[in-house]
Amino acid sequence: xxxxxxxxxAQFNLGYCxxxxxxxxxxxxxxxxxxxxxADRGYAHAQSTIALCYHTGTGVPQDSAEAARWxxxxxxxx
Numbered sequence: 037x038x039x040x041x042x043x044x045x046a047q048f049n050l051g052y053c054x055x056x057x058x059x060x061x062x063x064x065x066x067x068x069x070x071x072x073x074x075a076d077r078g079y080a081h082a083q084s085t086i087a088l089c090y091h092t093g094t095g096v097p098q099d100s101a102e103a104a105r106w107x108x109x110x111x112x113x114x
Contacts, residue, residue, distance in 0.1 A: 044077035064095030083110035
């Protein structure tokens with residue numbers, strides 16, 4: 037699709053697969069990388085998921101400030 041509107045959802049879904057080991061070897065770091073690609077495209081669900089990763093330290097170092105930043109980005113979208 038030329039506008040890439042579905043790309044962000046596909047990236048998020050693939051990240052979910054890596055986070056949960058669904059059809060691939062579980063890899064939290066790869067999950068976060070894919071969530072970030074989706075989040076950078078403005079997908080609020082990915083942004084809130086990255087916030088949770090930072091809050092819990094899953095796939096990234098635990099960082100409350102970074103978690104809050106991602107939560108704000110997601111919240112700004114409604």
